[in-house]
Amino acid sequence: MIRRTIGIRDASVLGAALVAVIATLLTGSAYWTYALTLIAIYAIAAVGLNVMLGLAGQVSFAQTTFMGIGGYGAARLTATLGWDPWWGLVLPAFGAVAVAVLIGLPLFRLRGHYFAMATFALALGTNSLAVGAVLLTGGSTGIAGVPPLAIAGLSLGTPQGFLIVSWIVLALALAVFFVLSRSHIGRAWRALATSPDVAVSLGVPVLRLKLLALIVAAVMGSVAGSLYAQFSSFVAPDFINLVMIINLFLIVFIGGRGMLSGPVLGAAFVALIPQALSFLGEWQNVVFFVLLLLFMLFLPRGALGFDLSWLRPRPRDSSHPVPERTEAAR
Amino acid sequence: MTSTTGAALTLDKVTKRFGGVVAVNDVSFSVAPGSIHGLIGPNGAGKSTLVSLISGYQRADGGTIRLDDVAITGVSPLRIALRGLARTFQAATPLQGMTVRENVEVGLHTTYTAGLARTLLRGPGVRREDRECRAATVELLARYGLTESADRLAADLPFGQLRFLEIARAIAREPRILLLDEPAAGLDQTETSALADLLRHVNGEGTTVLVIDHDVPFMFSLCHDVTVVNFGSVIASGVAAEVARDPVVRDAYLGSGSAGEETE
Amino acid sequence: MSLVIAIGIATGCVYAIIAMGYSLLYRTTGVVNFAQGSFVVIGGLGTYFFRSVVGLPYPLAVVCGILLTGIVALAFWVLIIVPLWRRNSAPYVTLLSTVVMAALLGNLTHLLLSPDPQTLPPWLPGFTLQLAGTQIAGQYVVVVVVALAMIGLTAWYLQASATGRAMRAVAASRPTSRLLGIDPERVGGTAMLIAGLLAGVGGALITPAQLTSPDQGLLYGVFGFVAAVIGGLGSLRGALIGGLIVGVLQTLIVRYISANFEMVIVFALLLVLLTVRPRGLFGVAEFEVAH
Numbered sequence: 001m002i003r004r005t006i007g008i009r010d011a012s013v014l015g016a017a018l019v020a021v022i023a024t025l026l027t028g029s030a031y032w033t034y035a036l037t038l039i040a041i042y043a044i045a046a047v048g049l050n051v052m053l054g055l056a057g058q059v060s061f062a063q064t065t066f067m068g069i070g071g072y073g074a075a076r077l078t079a080t081l082g083w084d085p086w087w088g089l090v091l092p093a094f095g096a097v098a099v100a101v102l103i104g105l106p107l108f109r110l111r112g113h114y115f116a117m118a119t120f121a122l123a124l125g126t127n128s129l130a131v132g133a134v135l136l137t138g139g140s141t142g143i144a145g146v147p148p149l150a151i152a153g154l155s156l157g158t159p160q161g162f163l164i165v166s167w168i169v170l171a172l173a174l175a176v177f178f179v180l181s182r183s184h185i186g187r188a189w190r191a192l193a194t195s196p197d198v199a200v201s202l203g204v205p206v207l208r209l210k211l212l213a214l215i216v217a218a219v220m221g222s223v224a225g226s227l228y229a230q231f232s233s234f235v236a237p238d239f240i241n242l243v244m245i246i247n248l249f250l251i252v253f254i255g256g257r258g259m260l261s262g263p264v265l266g267a268a269f270v271a272l273i274p275q276a277l278s279f280l281g282e283w284q285n286v287v288f289f290v291l292l293l294l295f296m297l298f299l300p301r302g303a304l305g306f307d308l309s310w311l312r313p314r315p316r317d318s319s320h321p322v323p324e325r326t327e328a329a330r
Numbered sequence: 331m332t333s334t335t336g337a338a339l340t341l342d343k344v345t346k347r348f349g350g351v352v353a354v355n356d357v358s359f360s361v362a363p364g365s366i367h368g369l370i371g372p373n374g375a376g377k378s379t380l381v382s383l384i385s386g387y388q389r390a391d392g393g394t395i396r397l398d399d400v401a402i403t404g405v406s407p408l409r410i411a412l413r414g415l416a417r418t419f420q421a422a423t424p425l426q427g428m429t430v431r432e433n434v435e436v437g438l439h440t441t442y443t444a445g446l447a448r449t450l451l452r453g454p455g456v457r458r459e460d461r462e463c464r465a466a467t468v469e470l471l472a473r474y475g476l477t478e479s480a481d482r483l484a485a486d487l488p489f490g491q492l493r494f495l496e497i498a499r500a501i502a503r504e505p506r507i508l509l510l511d512e513p514a515a516g517l518d519q520t521e522t523s524a525l526a527d528l529l530r531h532v533n534g535e536g537t538t539v540l541v542i543d544h545d546v547p548f549m550f551s552l553c554h555d556v557t558v559v560n561f562g563s564v565i566a567s568g569v570a571a572e573v574a575r576d577p578v579v580r581d582a583y584l585g586s587g588s589a590g591e592e593t594e
Numbered sequence: 595m596s597l598v599i600a601i602g603i604a605t606g607c608v609y610a611i612i613a614m615g616y617s618l619l620y621r622t623t624g625v626v627n628f629a630q631g632s633f634v635v636i637g638g639l640g641t642y643f644f645r646s647v648v649g650l651p652y653p654l655a656v657v658c659g660i661l662l663t664g665i666v667a668l669a670f671w672v673l674i675i676v677p678l679w680r681r682n683s684a685p686y687v688t689l690l691s692t693v694v695m696a697a698l699l700g701n702l703t704h705l706l707l708s709p710d711p712q713t714l715p716p717w718l719p720g721f722t723l724q725l726a727g728t729q730i731a732g733q734y735v736v737v738v739v740v741a742l743a744m745i746g747l748t749a750w751y752l753q754a755s756a757t758g759r760a761m762r763a764v765a766a767s768r769p770t771s772r773l774l775g776i777d778p779e780r781v782g783g784t785a786m787l788i789a790g791l792l793a794g795v796g797g798a799l800i801t802p803a804q805l806t807s808p809d810q811g812l813l814y815g816v817f818g819f820v821a822a823v824i825g826g827l828g829s830l831r832g833a834l835i836g837g838l839i840v841g842v843l844q845t846l847i848v849r850y851i852s853a854n855f856e857m858v859i860v861f862a863l864l865l866v867l868l869t870v871r872p873r874g875l876f877g878v879a880e881f882e883v884a885h
Contacts, residue, residue, distance in 0.1 A: 059686035061693075106865070110872050113626045114823070116689055118861075118868055120628070121816055125861035132855050176450060183449045183456075184435065184442045184463065187428070191436045194426040194684075198419065201385065203411040203440040203503060212446055242812065246697055249690060282705060289698035296687055296694075297677055 013261035014174075017268075021167055025160060033159040039267045040166035041227050046251040046263035047173040048220030053249075054258030055181055056213040057193025059116035062103065063248050064240040065126040066096040066218045070225025071235040072130070075143040078230075085149045089226045096222035100214045108210045123245050130237035142236030146229045162231050169227065170264070173220050178260055180216070189213060243285070250292045336364035336538035337398050337414055337506035339384065344393035344403075346379055353379045355562040356393070361507075361555070363398075366529065366539040368553035368570070370546065376562040377542045378420055381511045384540075385417045386410040397507070412440070414506035418496045418513060424484035430495055431480045434467045437502030441466075466502065474498040474528065490521040497528065507538040514545045526552045550574055558582075597728050598849045599842055604734035604803065606841020607741035608634065611796040612818025613825060613833035614745060615789030618752075621828045622761045623782040624685070625675060628692040629667075631815025632699040633790050637663045637797025638806035639707040642714055652715060660794035667790025670695055671783045679779065696812050704808035711807035714798075733803040742834075744795055748788060749830050757784055816857070817844065820864050826877020835875055 024032040045067055052060045073092025077083045103122065107115045130137045137143070148157030149165060156165055180186050191199040192206045199206055229235045238244075247270055255266025277284050339361040346354040354376045361367040371377050382388040384395055386407035395403045402410050425433050441463065444456035471477045474494045479487060484495060493513060501508055510529070514522050522545070529552060533539045543549055549556065550570050557567040558579050566579045573579055615630045641659030644650045650658060674695065678688050721732030752758035763771040764781045771778055797806065821840040825832020840860070847856050867874070 053686070057684065057686070059689060103865075107868060110868060113685070113689065113827075114868055114872060116686060117626065117628075117819055117823075118864060120693070121820070121857075121861045121864050124812070124816060125857045128855075128857040132852065132858065179450055179452065184439055184444075184460070185446070185449055187432055187436050188439050190428055190432075191425050195423060197387065197407075198423045198425065199436070200408045201411055201417050201419075202437050202499065203408070204436065205408065207408075216446075242697060246694060249694075286698060286701045286705065289694050289701065292694050293674060293691060293698070296683075296691055297674070297681070 009256075010259060010261040013265045017261075017264050021163065025163065028160075030159065033163050035271055037159070037163045037166050037231060039264070039271045040163075040170045041224050041231060042247070042251060042271060043263040043267040044166070044170050044173050044227070045221050045224035046248055046255070046267055047170070047177050048217035048224070049248050049252050050255075050257065050259075050263055051177060051180070051220070052213050052217045053252055054262065055177075055186055055193070056189040056210060058210055058213060059119070060214065060217065061116065061120040061123045061245055062100075062214075063217060063221045064123045064245050065099065065119075066221030067225030067228070067244075068126050068130060068240040069096045069099060070222030070227075071229040071239060072137050072143070072225075073222070074226035074229040075146045075235045076136075078147050079143055079145045085147050085230060088146075088230065089149065089223060092226055093219045093222040096218040097215050100218035101211065104211045104214045108207055108214075120245075123240070124242065127237055127241050130240060137235075137237070140237060142234055144234040146233045146235065148230045148233070157230075166227055166231070169223060173223075174260060174264075176216065176220075181260070185209065185212065246289070246292070250288065250295075253292060253295045334414075334504045334506055334536040336533075336536050338363040338396075339367075339507060339538065339540065340394075340396040341380075341384070342394045342396070344380070344383060344390050344395060346376075346383060346388065347391050353562050354383065354390075357559065357562070357564050358393075359557040359564055359567045361538060361540055363538055364533070364536060365554045366533050366541065366552060368549040368556040369540065369542040369559065370544060370549050370556055371559035372544060374561075375559045377544075377559060378511060380559075381417065381420075381509055381542055385415060385509060415509065416500040416503070416505035416507070417509035418493075418500050418511055420511040420515070422489065422492050423496060424487065424492055426485055428484055429481050430476050430484050430487065431467055431471065433484045433495055433499050434470055434502055435463055437499035438463045438466055440503050470498045470502055473531075475524075490517050493517065493521075494525070494528070497525075497532075501532055501537065504535070505537060507540065508532060510539070510541045510543075512543050513541065514543050514548050522548055597730055598845050600723075600730055600734060601803075602842035602845035603838060604737040604841070605800065605845060606821075606838035607738050608796045608800045608837070609814075609818050609821040609840050610745060610834045610837025611741055611792050612814060613822035613837045614748065614830055615793055616819060616822040617825075617828050617830055617833045618748075618761075619782070619785050619789050620822075622764050622785040623675075623778070625688055625782070626692065626819070626827075627786070627789070628689070628815050628819070629670060629696040629699055629811070630789060630793060631813065631818050632696045632703070632811030633663050633667055633793035634797040634800070634814050635703055635806055635808060635811045636666055636699065636707070637794030638714070638801035639703055639712060639797070639808060640794070641798045641801065642712040642806075643707045645714070646712075656798045659798050660791055663794030663797065664787055664791040666699070667793075668783060668787050671786040675782070675786075676779050696815055700809050700811045703811070708808060711805040712801065713805050714802040716802045717799075731803055733799075737799045737803060740799055741796065744792060745830075745834055748792065752830070757781070761785060813857075817860065820860055822874075823864065823872075824867060824874050826874030829874070829876035832874055832876035 021036055024036055045063055048066070049060070049063045052058045070092045073095055074088030077091060078085050078088040103119070107118050131140055148155055148162065150156055156162065188199065188204050188209050191204060192209060196206050228239060251263055251266030251270050253266070254269045255262030255264065274284060277287055280287060342358050344354055344357045345352065357380065369377055369380065379388065383390050386402065386405055390403050393403070394401055397410070397413055397415060400413070402413070425436060428436070442459050444459055448456045471480050474497070476491060476495055476498065479491060484492065487495060497510070497513065513525055517525060526548065529539055529541065541549065541553065553570050555568060556570045556573045558565050558573060560582055565582055566573045566576045612630050612634060615633070616626065619625055619627050637659050640662040641655050644658040645652055645655035674691050675688060678691060716731060716733040717736045718732055722729045723732055723735055752761060760771070760776045760781050761784070763774060763776055764778045800806065817840055821836035822833055823836070824839055825834065825836030844856055844860065847859050
């Protein structure tokens, strides 16, 4: 449920995040600086997915493809061609938009399943392309030496610099999400998410709107990928593998799909919980996946979102059966 | 609401088969622009199929459908909607997870010209469109008696109010023709009467209205012209009062009573 | 070349089995189950587990491996899909749950059944086939024969039995079939069980011919899905044809181009297919159009 104003949960999560960032800048904790930067980067990609999934109700596994475009694009433009890192952040996004349109135009005409599965194949395909196309992507070893952003010659490549840049970009992404969700576009997205037939009857251009959502998601995914490349100073196929694909969904679901603060809360979970669970060793992933399934089953509004409406019995297969005309009604 | 020009609708030998069953058989009739036209028939007579065909959700196997002399057979439902055709659905269709107000606002989506960039930049243009949308919504909600429920979830509305919401939502953008699929089904006497008034008002603003239903007294008191279908074929079509007197119609459908009396 | 095609046909039969599982479940319940490929892996590595770790005689181990797969499939249905249905979850949530399940099963297989790729003894020891001057493992022939038999058996069962009729009813309309006294959850569970058992057979069949590794589930799943889509999602005949096409194509690509590009080319093929003829070869057009 998108609220008109920022709800309590969103405000508290975002407030807590802001406090955490400021506190980290002041105390200079190396661990938290690193962790919070990573959280921000994951969250940016997740906001993109949240637009597709949470607002427009479209299942797209293609987020990692866009991250790959952003990451490898940034790497090639800056490390290989030596261009300014800002280009590495901005240019790949255009490529991502082009891919989004190329994929979306044919695939959005199909039922949700086909689109979802095709994007899944796209994501896995991109991952294997990253491994196989050695000339383009450096294969399994990837591309190293990706330089960080700089303003007027002053490098932002310090841990604090990355922290600030990534959270500013995240704030921008969240602002975009917020504005769109409250706009007529956001309403149209929600309508087509559940009732595309009705939306069409109202003249809502469903195809165009789905493309729009994908484009927004593509830009966010690409920017997240570029930031990641510059933050890690290298890219390798691993950062867009199956685990990352599922992580993004995990983030959106645990955070609460459709909620403004969802990606932030979810990213915090996904980035921090492994520390807590690291004692489980190789069972970590299993626990993660089980957690995700549990969230999908019991907490559709994510952690701290407590939607227990599923406990209320609802008629199956329809939400409003048309009542039979009775004598009394005449 | 400003006035609009009602569209004319013509069906010419329209046919639709599902496997071996002919649901719509060579159906032809005309809806005069600006009129209220009723399509009556018992359940299974092919009425709902006709609605699907006219609005483009299904494709006719034969014949032509024209909206104002422009053929719309085989045109996508979105394009037909953008040509000024609005419809409601037989099943209740609240937009899930959205409030009553938001439902109507979606109905006004086509009144916006702002794209992604302008929406994000929140300039004066899109803010004005938002204001206009809000104002139009408030007015519609008032007319349809939904002001108090404005911020409730549409799915939580009582049935009668939900049906009114669906009409408000459909006509918000001032379409030129409105198709209603069994709007009176499930409504009590008071609501049916209010529905008739609302539809007369919509028609008064210029919109052609095509109502599909099987409540005979409601239809004959509301509609100027009536087309009667049975088993997928037209058995009579014309001015309501004349059709009511048509012996073929009375035998086949109205039974021993005449229109205007309560039927069984 | 004929060697490559022969192997392609055999793996194609396995894909056909997977595709059949997809189509069967989709027809009956509208659910696309991405864990279908993982079931194949469980069939193969489960058999390995029962034979090499538990120590059962080979035929019994095969049976146990297949049963294990069936149980896992059914458990997935009962514990995850049915509750999601009951909560009226959006279809994409169900789809996502199958993807997560596939990943989860991959991990569990790795941890519980075998961390490494494994193979099994051939079903007919010493049986090899002479083909154009080379010898290929007889297991490939076994794969084709048994797979075709299973597919035929399943198709016959669906056509002739009461359960099969019930499945067709649920495929047509969930609420209506409920009114007819058919329980869609039960029927869906049966479809899932059949799909799982079939996949288990597939795994037990192909592992003696090739290595099966625990993380292959999603790969099988994607290829099986492509096969199902090529043949037409929901069509059983299409599943067979689609599977064969994908199998032969894949082995040709790996042999003559590069193993690295098999996913990319398969994806490109899928994209082209979905653009040009989404209903596939034998599918029903009804399923295609969204807005």
